[in-house]
Amino acid sequence: MATTSGASSSGLAKGAPINIGISLSLSGDFSADGIAFQQGYRLWAADVNRAGGLLGHKVVLTFVSDASKADQVQTNIQNLIAVKHVNLVFGPFSSLLTIPAAKAASRFGYSMIEGAGGAPSVFSAGLHNVFDVTLPIANALVPFATWISSLPKSQRPTTAAYVTSNDPFTQPQLPVAQKIMEKAGIKTVYNKVFPSEVTDFTPIADAVAAAKPQVVLLGSVDVPTVSSFMQAFEQSGFNPKAMIATAGPDQGAAFLKAVGKANADGIMVPNSWYGGSALPASRKMVAEYIKQYGGNAAGVNADIAEAYSVGQVAAQAIVATGGVDNAKIIKYLHSGVLMKSVEGNVKFNNAGQNFQSLTYTFQWQGTSGTKFVQINPTSDPKSAKPVYPKPAWGK
Numbered sequence: 001m002a003t004t005s006g007a008s009s010s011g012l013a014k015g016a017p018i019n020i021g022i023s024l025s026l027s028g029d030f031s032a033d034g035i036a037f038q039q040g041y042r043l044w045a046a047d048v049n050r051a052g053g054l055l056g057h058k059v060v061l062t063f064v065s066d067a068s069k070a071d072q073v074q075t076n077i078q079n080l081i082a083v084k085h086v087n088l089v090f091g092p093f094s095s096l097l098t099i100p101a102a103k104a105a106s107r108f109g110y111s112m113i114e115g116a117g118g119a120p121s122v123f124s125a126g127l128h129n130v131f132d133v134t135l136p137i138a139n140a141l142v143p144f145a146t147w148i149s150s151l152p153k154s155q156r157p158t159t160a161a162y163v164t165s166n167d168p169f170t171q172p173q174l175p176v177a178q179k180i181m182e183k184a185g186i187k188t189v190y191n192k193v194f195p196s197e198v199t200d201f202t203p204i205a206d207a208v209a210a211a212k213p214q215v216v217l218l219g220s221v222d223v224p225t226v227s228s229f230m231q232a233f234e235q236s237g238f239n240p241k242a243m244i245a246t247a248g249p250d251q252g253a254a255f256l257k258a259v260g261k262a263n264a265d266g267i268m269v270p271n272s273w274y275g276g277s278a279l280p281a282s283r284k285m286v287a288e289y290i291k292q293y294g295g296n297a298a299g300v301n302a303d304i305a306e307a308y309s310v311g312q313v314a315a316q317a318i319v320a321t322g323g324v325d326n327a328k329i330i331k332y333l334h335s336g337v338l339m340k341s342v343e344g345n346v347k348f349n350n351a352g353q354n355f356q357s358l359t360y361t362f363q364w365q366g367t368s369g370t371k372f373v374q375i376n377p378t379s380d381p382k383s384a385k386p387v388y389p390k391p392a393w394g395k
Contacts, residue, residue: 011323012087017060018053018324020045020314021080022090023101028068032223032254033093033303037116038063040307041090043288048311054318066092073097077104087324090310091130093303094221095119095137095168096196102130111330113314115306119168123351129326131333131348133309133341135357137246138172140270141217144244144361145177147376147386148215149184155388157214157241161190163204163229164219170246173270174219181215189213201225205232212238218245226267227258234263234393241389244268249364252372253299256364264364266390272357273343274372275300278382281312282342298372309341316340363387367395 012018022041025034045059053059062084066073073092080086081104091114092101098117105112106129114130118137122130148157160181162174171193182188190211194204205228208216216233220226226248233239249255249269256264275286275297285308286297314329316339321328338356339346345356360380365371365387373384 017058019060019086020088021062021086023064023066023073023076023092025068025093026065030068030093036301036303037093037307040304044308044311070100074100074104077101081108095122098122102127110326113310115310120172121168131352133313133346134306135272135359136353141173141177143376145180149181159187159189159213160215161208161213162217163192165196166193167196167221170219173246201228202232205229209236209238214241216240216243220245220248223248223251223255223258230259239392250302252301253295262367262394265367266387268363270361271302273302273305274362285342305342309343312341313339313346
């Protein structure tokens, strides 16, 4: 069918850009992640535009800051759609902000592809428009728990502490791991959920240290939380045999700067991607990031890949549907089609979760703090040998 004069088959005016609105935490509690997401989105858009855009249209990103607040992200999405008339919206950072953002987008019939809203609560909210390109988070700690539980009895820890923010990203992960570890005879000596509003972590960290667990599982959403616990542990002379945090250690150079390279040695984190990924598209993205922002592959924040993957999935949907019709995009993403991203395969279930994404455990190794390696599943030939027990702080 021929297009009308001045219009393209994409449904956009000839020469008009594809405008994508994004609310991000450029200030507030999630600002480190928000800024990293912005970098990832920009890297993707730059790559697309260098290749001629999408369906011949340049991609233009419009960012607004939500200050890490749920009420602001909802207002931002409404304004981006109703006032700025963007064609698409991408997700913010965190499950806490994804839910109100997706609800606001849904009222306008807009899809929301996102990379940092993997909590079960996101997918039980009855939303049909939300799609998370990254792994569902509930089972993120399973590889770690399985590995630690399978150690020979002479090496296996006997006690563990579980401490987490009540954030919907962190809290669902720990009970799954705890069940696996308790079944292996690892006794729980401390178990606490603290309010996400807490800013002084020292009393909680001191209580963990007093329980003397051999393993610490920390439900954290950012670098400052992990750094505070690590500092308190060091000051109290407590050094667990193993420590894993749900987020923070995956943030590359930002994590090393906060905790010190020597203290990072042995710290673990679950994720589906790291800077050393062998996927060609990932290696290309990492090289572009380093060229623009400096550093090395180990220092590339996983948020970069999550945001970049959002753009990749959106691009595949736009090309496949021939435009920016959100209803068609939503239908396409729910069709069970297999897509590709720098994080790996993407295929959404009816709820918008990507169960094609694989879960790994990563660890900082070496006192120079420059090796960030995959350590399990241990059956994977690409996995390095875990550093265990964890070295003393600063050693």
